[in-house]
Amino acid sequence: METDHKLGNHWRQPFHVYGPGEEKLRKNAIRRTGDYRIDPKEWEKKAQETDNFLDDFMTTFQEKAAKKYGGEISFDDDYIRQSSARQGLKIYSPDEYDVIVPVRFPEIELQQSKVRNADGKIAAGLNRQRVVNKDATSTHPSLDRQGVFQRQNGNIYLNAKNFQEKCLTSPLDQAIVEMNKRYPDCRIVRSIYPPTMNVQITSPSGMATNFDIVPGIELMKENITIPPHITGNKPWRVTLPIYGLPKHVNKQNTFFKEDDKPLIWRYDTSSHERCMSDLCMNMKERQYIMTANRILKAAVRDLEKQNNPLSRVCNSYHLKTIAYNVVYDQTMRKCEQNIKVTGVKDALGYQISELRKCLNERCLPDVFLGNKALEEIFPGSKLNQMHRQQNLFWKTHPQLLLDSQRHGLPQLLDYSSGLYTCYGGLG
Numbered sequence: 001m002e003t004d005h006k007l008g009n010h011w012r013q014p015f016h017v018y019g020p021g022e023e024k025l026r027k028n029a030i031r032r033t034g035d036y037r038i039d040p041k042e043w044e045k046k047a048q049e050t051d052n053f054l055d056d057f058m059t060t061f062q063e064k065a066a067k068k069y070g071g072e073i074s075f076d077d078d079y080i081r082q083s084s085a086r087q088g089l090k091i092y093s094p095d096e097y098d099v100i101v102p103v104r105f106p107e108i109e110l111q112q113s114k115v116r117n118a119d120g121k122i123a124a125g126l127n128r129q130r131v132v133n134k135d136a137t138s139t140h141p142s143l144d145r146q147g148v149f150q151r152q153n154g155n156i157y158l159n160a161k162n163f164q165e166k167c168l169t170s171p172l173d174q175a176i177v178e179m180n181k182r183y184p185d186c187r188i189v190r191s192i193y194p195p196t197m198n199v200q201i202t203s204p205s206g207m208a209t210n211f212d213i214v215p216g217i218e219l220m221k222e223n224i225t226i227p228p229h230i231t232g233n234k235p236w237r238v239t240l241p242i243y244g245l246p247k248h249v250n251k252q253n254t255f256f257k258e259d260d261k262p263l264i265w266r267y268d269t270s271s272h273e274r275c276m277s278d279l280c281m282n283m284k285e286r287q288y289i290m291t292a293n294r295i296l297k298a299a300v301r302d303l304e305k306q307n308n309p310l311s312r313v314c315n316s317y318h319l320k321t322i323a324y325n326v327v328y329d330q331t332m333r334k335c336e337q338n339i340k341v342t343g344v345k346d347a348l349g350y351q352i353s354e355l356r357k358c359l360n361e362r363c364l365p366d367v368f369l370g371n372k373a374l375e376e377i378f379p380g381s382k383l384n385q386m387h388r389q390q391n392l393f394w395k396t397h398p399q400l401l402l403d404s405q406r407h408g409l410p411q412l413l414d415y416s417s418g419l420y421t422c423y424g425g426l427g
Helices: 023-032 040-072 084-089 141-145 160-166 167-180 259-265 272-281 286-307 316-331 344-361 398-415
Strands: 080-084 096-103 110-116 122-131 147-154 153-158 187-192 196-202 208-226 234-245 265-266
Touching: 040 096, 040 141, 040 167, 040 286, 080 084, 084 096, 084 259, 084 272, 084 316, 096 160, 096 234, 110 153, 110 208, 110 234, 110 259, 122 259, 147 259, 160 167, 160 259, 167 187, 196 286, 234 272, 272 286, 272 398, 286 344, 286 398, 316 344, 344 398
Parallel strands: 096 208
Antiparallel strands: 080 096, 110 122, 122 153, 122 265, 147 153, 187 196, 196 208, 208 234, 234 265
8 A cells, every 4th residue: 555755844853873783883983073963952953943044034035026026926935945954964063954945937837948068968957948928028027127038049938047146136135134134143144156045144153054045946746656665665655846946057168058058947856855865764774874974974074174185076965976876776776686784884885885986987977867766766757757867077177086086085995994894895
């Protein structure tokens, strides 16, 4: 019998689950990394403070947007919590929170149009939003004045750059002014790094908390049945929204045609990532893998002090991708060669081995775009139709990858000595 599974929308307590007989390993990992943990009470307190602030800020932002654009644009009442703080992977300090704010254009119908690279190949996970309504410029004049609608080859497209930098910036700045009045003892500022609008609040004590806010257009909802060998129990029926995020590229980028650069949107995979995180909650082996991933993140961050090149190659998303690859290979994939993950030591060994493989091949495949394994995890998903898999190292300079392989990885192995099981020739 299938079970309805609703994706949680909360900040998840970080994974900290060790296997039998790993108490000494746990203490060594804490000491080696300078204590990567976050106190559970501190986590709950900061999560509540974060929700209170975001509720206040988003209400103010929506009011300013409604005053400027009327009914031409609307936002969902709740925001979607995502990334490390939602997936239980934060380390050291609860100082960064990521959310998607669902955006709607009432009475506007959109169709996705493929984006091609300058070499003519379809770009994985990217698209343009074609406006079906030919009268959109007259029914939504305020958005039109901001340059949100752009004509190209007889069609109208949503201009991602103008939507974020012109349409949303004005109500965002007005909300920042209002919030600084409400929180006079704090300093609140913003910056924009597509697709993110970053809001930073600094307390009187000097502690800064970052809120990465991403506007997202709901493109579709997928109804997926996840099979029992993936859930570890009964099949799950899940609904997974897919959002389009503004991801315009700068003029210096040579990978895309000039006319397409301001029109590019990215398929958001955060619903599938949240579901993967939920799947990791119901199996000890997966909890070991996610705990080990926190140790790996802490190790790479700590090695940054020694100018280790890995810290410039692998960000949090890269390392999380490695963890999810291991989750699939060791706990989901139907394969006789799967070896039981008995604890965090095994789990960290698998991830370091996977990292070495990716560095050797100069390729870190994205789990959620163009990955054949997705059809096994999320049968029938739209994401499975993207046959060109994204290499997350595509922007990384080859010399930096070589330096990470030759120098960065050996340093990581030395740093993590005794914390991981040797697999695939790791020393």
